[in-house]
Amino acid sequence: MKKYIEILKKTKLFARIGDGDIEAMLGCLGATVRSFKKGEYIFHEGEKIQFITVLLEGCILVQRDDYWGNRSIINRICVGEMFGEAYATPGSGELLNDVVAIEDSTVMFFDVLRILTVCPSACRFHSMTVHNLVCAISEKNRSLVAKLGYMSSRSTRGKLLAYLSDEAKKQHSSSFEIPFNRQQLADFLSVDRSAMSNELCKMRDEGILIFEKNKFTLT
Amino acid sequence: MKKYIEILKKTKLFARIGDGDIEAMLGCLGATVRSFKKGEYIFHEGEKIQFITVLLEGCILVQRDDYWGNRSIINRICVGEMFGEAYATPGSGELLNDVVAIEDSTVMFFDVLRILTVCPSACRFHSMTVHNLVCAISEKNRSLVAKLGYMSSRSTRGKLLAYLSDEAKKQHSSSFEIPFNRQQLADFLSVDRSAMSNELCKMRDEGILIFEKNKFTLT
DNA sequence: TCTGTTTCGTTGTAAAAACAACCGACTTGA
DNA sequence: TCAAGTCGGTTGTTTTTACAACGAAACAGA
Numbered sequence: 100m101k102k103y104i105e106i107l108k109k110t111k112l113f114a115r116i117g118d119g120d121i122e123a124m125l126g127c128l129g130a131t132v133r134s135f136k137k138g139e140y141i142f143h144e145g146e147k148i149q150f151i152t153v154l155l156e157g158c159i160l161v162q163r164d165d166y167w168g169n170r171s172i173i174n175r176i177c178v179g180e181m182f183g184e185a186y187a188t189p190g191s192g193e194l195l196n197d198v199v200a201i202e203d204s205t206v207m208f209f210d211v212l213r214i215l216t217v218c219p220s221a222c223r224f225h226s227m228t229v230h231n232l233v234c235a236i237s238e239k240n241r242s243l244v245a246k247l248g249y250m251s252s253r254s255t256r257g258k259l260l261a262y263l264s265d266e267a268k269k270q271h272s273s274s275f276e277i278p279f280n281r282q283q284l285a286d287f288l289s290v291d292r293s294a295m296s297n298e299l300c301k302m303r304d305e306g307i308l309i310f311e312k313n314k315f316t317l318t
Numbered sequence: 319m320k321k322y323i324e325i326l327k328k329t330k331l332f333a334r335i336g337d338g339d340i341e342a343m344l345g346c347l348g349a350t351v352r353s354f355k356k357g358e359y360i361f362h363e364g365e366k367i368q369f370i371t372v373l374l375e376g377c378i379l380v381q382r383d384d385y386w387g388n389r390s391i392i393n394r395i396c397v398g399e400m401f402g403e404a405y406a407t408p409g410s411g412e413l414l415n416d417v418v419a420i421e422d423s424t425v426m427f428f429d430v431l432r433i434l435t436v437c438p439s440a441c442r443f444h445s446m447t448v449h450n451l452v453c454a455i456s457e458k459n460r461s462l463v464a465k466l467g468y469m470s471s472r473s474t475r476g477k478l479l480a481y482l483s484d485e486a487k488k489q490h491s492s493s494f495e496i497p498f499n500r501q502q503l504a505d506f507l508s509v510d511r512s513a514m515s516n517e518l519c520k521m522r523d524e525g526i527l528i529f530e531k532n533k534f535t536l537t
Numbered sequence: 538t539c540t541g542t543t544t545c546g547t548t549g550t551a552a553a554a555a556c557a558a559c560c561g562a563c564t565t566g567a
Numbered sequence: 568t569c570a571a572g573t574c575g576g577t578t579g580t581t582t583t584t585a586c587a588a589c590g591a592a593a594c595a596g597a
Contacts, residue, residue: 171470
């Protein structure tokens, strides 16, 4: 466990909690660790889960394949980020998405009930963790609304511009890298890959942007 | 305040908290009430807010108009539901949407900092409220993911079927009413109203569904 | 009752997206 | 180093959507 403290202290869930305290809390929260190979599923659609999870190593996609095989990528989880939190809370139904490792990954599981109900005052940082949890879920909520914003554009170009300009803003630079290859970006924005590729090249020819692989510059 | 207790006790935020205790908490949480006329804005895009709000009377839309005048409806808030919670938490940026009353409405405001940080043990139901808050935000989160699911369909028909079948499931009946008129539904699904109207009629002619105004039956 | 407004279906046209198929550049690994 | 697989761009065709415009029905208010 100890070797993951450095990662955990940078997460939203354990913000403003000291190293020693985090270590003490892991037991209190019933934390467990598991590794997954590239391509392995961490959760399946339809599952009921009671774990909040934090990614310690690797990379994970939250996605969904519909009846006709169209894949839609909801979110990409990077090291230190949380997932599953919305489906772990009491009263939530089954998972609506698959969660799959796209690199060899390590994941830490927390029983959500122990976060929400056990020893709210006995463990001195417990209430801070709950506070952090509220903020983290809120943030996830905002990023979902942002994604709805990209997807509500009627055209492929509109979706691309909405996403790319938001990404530039987030990274405080008109030059930035995106965490997707072309197929993944298309699945993320729910558009056809070739049509998207086409549109990107058109925009490049019009001088709106420059790109090379997954590195983009808005001009 | 007293007359709103009946509504508040049915909300997610005050679940499992008794009438008397709710009344006592309103002061502790610094609750205030304000009324809005139909068409009035409760919050504007770009605002910074620190209030969690509960709708006591009326009806509210969370929406956004883009540069070209395309309106996109994120969510419809009914009596007893909460809004603004994702943008009220510390560290969140400005509001990404407008919040507008589409009927004469009454809203209760709670200072989020007083929920999250004041008297976590002094007030005996405070921690229960925080627990409720986590669950409520999670639920909002899931409904956003569900909406992403509708919108990730490539076709208008796919979006309609995804939304309508989900609504049927939610209301436990193949006959149900939706809370939107045609234009609002189109804005909610980010499609053209006339194209959507067209598609609905085609589906009706194919025997997939029946509808009359905002009452639908899937067959 | 008259009038203006909202709502919803319908139509035709132009634009855009999906789809399928293919190619070349690169990477991987046996 | 050869073969297979991945990735991204390109092209042409078909389907779908957006857009604009109109009309009928229902409704609200003076």
